[in-house]
Amino acid sequence: MNLAKTNAPSPNNNNVFAKIIDWFGSTLGKIFVSIFVPAVTFIVLWQGYLFLSKANAPQILQVIVAIVWGVGGVALLYLVTNWLVMKLPPKAARTLQPFVFVGPAVAIMAWFLAIPVVRSLIASFRNALGTEWVGLDNYVYAFTNPRMLETFRNNALWMVFGTSFSVGLGLLIAFLADRTKAEVVYKSIIFTPMAISFVGAGVIWKFVYTYKGTGVGIQEIGLLNAIVTALGGTPQPWLNIPPWNNFFLIIIMIWLQTGYAMVILSSAIKGVPAELLEAARIDGATETRAFFNIIIPYIKGTLLTVTTTIVIFSLKTFDIVRVMTGGNYGTNVIANEFYLQSFTYNDAGKASAIAIVLLLLVTPVIVNNIRSFNEQRKGF
Amino acid sequence: MAKGQKTTKRTQNFWTNFVLIFICVVWMVPVIGILITSFRPSEDIFKTGWWTVFPHKEDVEIDRVVLPETVDVNGPITYGGKTAMFEEWQRGVQLDDGTKATWYGNKRTRTLIISQNQWVGFATNLTLKNYQDVLTGKTITYKDAQGNTITRVGNNLGGAFLNSLAVSIPGTIIPILIAAFAAFGFAWLEFPGRNIFFTIIVALLVVPLQIALVPILQDYVGLGLNGTFLGIWLAHTGFGLPLATYLLFNYISSLPRELLESAYIDGASNFTIFTNLILPLSVPALASFAIFQFLWLWNDYLVALVFLGEKNQTVTIAVARLVGEKGQDWHLMTAAAFVSMILPLIVFLALQRYFVRGLMAGSVKG
Numbered sequence: 185m186n187l188a189k190t191n192a193p194s195p196n197n198n199n200v201f202a203k204i205i206d207w208f209g210s211t212l213g214k215i216f217v218s219i220f221v222p223a224v225t226f227i228v229l230w231q232g233y234l235f236l237s238k239a240n241a242p243q244i245l246q247v248i249v250a251i252v253w254g255v256g257g258v259a260l261l262y263l264v265t266n267w268l269v270m271k272l273p274p275k276a277a278r279t280l281q282p283f284v285f286v287g288p289a290v291a292i293m294a295w296f297l298a299i300p301v302v303r304s305l306i307a308s309f310r311n312a313l314g315t316e317w318v319g320l321d322n323y324v325y326a327f328t329n330p331r332m333l334e335t336f337r338n339n340a341l342w343m344v345f346g347t348s349f350s351v352g353l354g355l356l357i358a359f360l361a362d363r364t365k366a367e368v369v370y371k372s373i374i375f376t377p378m379a380i381s382f383v384g385a386g387v388i389w390k391f392v393y394t395y396k397g398t399g400v401g402i403q404e405i406g407l408l409n410a411i412v413t414a415l416g417g418t419p420q421p422w423l424n425i426p427p428w429n430n431f432f433l434i435i436i437m438i439w440l441q442t443g444y445a446m447v448i449l450s451s452a453i454k455g456v457p458a459e460l461l462e463a464a465r466i467d468g469a470t471e472t473r474a475f476f477n478i479i480i481p482y483i484k485g486t487l488l489t490v491t492t493t494i495v496i497f498s499l500k501t502f503d504i505v506r507v508m509t510g511g512n513y514g515t516n517v518i519a520n521e522f523y524l525q526s527f528t529y530n531d532a533g534k535a536s537a538i539a540i541v542l543l544l545l546v547t548p549v550i551v552n553n554i555r556s557f558n559e560q561r562k563g564f
Numbered sequence: 565m566a567k568g569q570k571t572t573k574r575t576q577n578f579w580t581n582f583v584l585i586f587i588c589v590v591w592m593v594p595v596i597g598i599l600i601t602s603f604r605p606s607e608d609i610f611k612t613g614w615w616t617v618f619p620h621k622e623d624v625e626i627d628r629v630v631l632p633e634t635v636d637v638n639g640p641i642t643y644g645g646k647t648a649m650f651e652e653w654q655r656g657v658q659l660d661d662g663t664k665a666t667w668y669g670n671k672r673t674r675t676l677i678i679s680q681n682q683w684v685g686f687a688t689n690l691t692l693k694n695y696q697d698v699l700t701g702k703t704i705t706y707k708d709a710q711g712n713t714i715t716r717v718g719n720n721l722g723g724a725f726l727n728s729l730a731v732s733i734p735g736t737i738i739p740i741l742i743a744a745f746a747a748f749g750f751a752w753l754e755f756p757g758r759n760i761f762f763t764i765i766v767a768l769l770v771v772p773l774q775i776a777l778v779p780i781l782q783d784y785v786g787l788g789l790n791g792t793f794l795g796i797w798l799a800h801t802g803f804g805l806p807l808a809t810y811l812l813f814n815y816i817s818s819l820p821r822e823l824l825e826s827a828y829i830d831g832a833s834n835f836t837i838f839t840n841l842i843l844p845l846s847v848p849a850l851a852s853f854a855i856f857q858f859l860w861l862w863n864d865y866l867v868a869l870v871f872l873g874e875k876n877q878t879v880t881i882a883v884a885r886l887v888g889e890k891g892q893d894w895h896l897m898t899a900a901a902f903v904s905m906i907l908p909l910i911v912f913l914a915l916q917r918y919f920v921r922g923l924m925a926g927s928v929k930g
Contacts, residue, residue: 296802
């Protein structure tokens with residue numbers, strides 16, 4: 185009944201049909217162009233891609249083409265899509281245009297982060313090749329295997345010692361430097377390691393820890409062993425002695441991250457109202473008391489943020505361990521075990537389970553971020 | 565009273581500076597160590613610590629004495645008025661004239677090295693050869709300490725440097741462009757699902773990228789993107805977008821509403837407003853994120869290792885490989901480490917202010 189009614193040719197429907205035809209006619213040329221332009225864009229980009237994937241041109245030329253093609257390509261895509269959308273009737277254009285703006289970002293984030301969460305979750309219940317369901321086997325491995333327990337212990341060491349020393353030292357330096365004339369110099373020196381890759385830092389510290397062995401006439405070339413020898417001790421292969429080698433690796437993280445903590449905390453300390461400190465001093469408070477009773481409570485929020493960031497960093501630590509010991513000698517960490525499982529043992533199931541464990545570890549932070557964001561923007 | 569306070573203040577200042585200088589020295593010495601080492605000849609590096617390039621007191625060889633065949637090397641040996649066993653000579657014996665005699669090699673050499681403890685000035689035999697060695701990809705021939713001719717292929721860090729540029733520059737600009745569009749959309753355009761999408765972005769800020777590596781690598785193998793620049797740009801775009809969008813959103817949404825409204829009244833389209841108004845106004849925020857992302861990409865190891873591998877290797881991969889393959893060749897590793905550090909250091913020191921601003925705005929990067 186309903187169907188018949190819809191299909192019945194009524195004058196009203198005819199009218200709409202005619203209108204559509206009309207619109208088609210008037211924009212036929214435009215549509216042709218609208219297909220032609222994206223097609224040309226696509227061909228140009230595709231040719232660039234082919235050139236880049238197979239080229240035997242000199243490397244420098246490839247790099248330049250890569251840069252122009254990559255950056256220009258993205259700009260071009262936006263231009264063309266926007267131009268296409270603007271060709272649509274105004275109402276459709278208005279509805280679609282926001283998606284031209286946010287669409288690519290949302291799509292890429294979905295592909296690279298959001299959907300992989302689900303895919304990894306599924307893979308974590310399947311076997312090494314992803315061919316069969318294995319239930320909770322991978323999680324049993326992740327939570328009970330001695331290898332994994334070792335990584336948990338080491339990550340806990342990284343988290344506790346790495347974070348507390350980075351934040352503590354950063355706070356100390358920020359506080360002390362604030363009252364000196366050479367503040368900028370001190371802060372720059374501590375901050376600069378942030379520009380260095382973990383791999384580079386690995387080389388720097390590997391050289392500090394290097395060990396030549398004992399014997400007559402051998403002069404240690406590693407700084408640490410030279411100092412130990414000069415003080416009358418015996419040189420040691422520092423990176424091979426569990427569990428202490430973990431601490432020698434953690435020192436590298438502290439060296440890299442203290443600058444970060446310092447910079448953020450320093451600006452927070454500068455935000456403490458001078459009158460507050462002045463008043464405390466007039467009341468006879470010592471510098472130490474002023475620090476613990478006024479500055480610390482005042483910068484509590486920042487302190488928490490910095491600590492959280494460094495905790496996340498320490499949970500995901502990978503490069504340092506990979507370069508320094510490869511996770512051997514009892515220094516393995518979760519992210520390195522993930523790497524080994526996925527790319528050395530080709531066990532996608534275990535690797536995914538480990539990745540999910542990492543995700544679970546940062547979940548409280550995710551929840552907290554969302555909560556504070558929603559509070560911040562009530563009127564979003 | 566006032567004077568007493570002044571003195572306390574001065575002592576306090578002294579200790580403050582003392583502690584800070586101490587920490588700064590500890591911070592810098594490891595870097596100075598590899599910087600100096602990278603300029604030393606490889607034989608020297610393995611023989612003596614890098615600190616010996618500075619003036620110091622050292623036993624300098626002044627003479628060599630070969631003991632006659634009549635001396636029994638298995639019994640007590642007398643030389644220069646001292647009598648000692650071989651092992652003691654091997655460790656070195658202080659002679660009465662202030663010199664020191666040390667046995668050279670094993671018993672059969674019968675050679676004593678006579679040395680004197682004296683001041684040695686700055687080392688002058690520094691070289692650029694290590695850099696030449698790591699930078700080129702050509703075959704290098706040189707003579708080692710024993711006079712053997714050694715031929716080997718350079719480590720082509722120069723090529724890796726270019727690859728790192730090819731990864732980092734588009735890998736910085738592409739996500740910024742995409743994020744700026746998205747941030748504008750989220751901040752000023754109305755569309756269904758805006759709130760949910762943005763909440764998801766906030767959630768993605770700290771998601772560990774490990775979660776994405778296996779699935780994305782599968783996709784890449786299927787699409788033929790593995791090992792290509794396009795693949796790694798996309799990956800870095802994906803991993804960098806949440807932070808970029810979040811930072812730029814915070815900035816763009818705080819721009820004055822009247823500004824945009826007057827532009828709309830003048831009949832400007834969203835696209836024109838974005839390119840002619842929003843982008844120029846957002847330069848500080850864009851710059852902050854750009855530096856952040858650039859340093860992050862240049863220094864990245866994991867993503868490059870997974871998606872580029874040894875084809876088109878970046879500097880971090882090249883350096884890490886060197887550490888794995890030539891773990892004792894400090895002349896190569898130190899020079900390579902410095903090559904990998906030089907560009908980020910320049911960018912960082914020149915644009916520190918922007919970098920700090922970026923750090924402040926987004927201290928929750930995943």
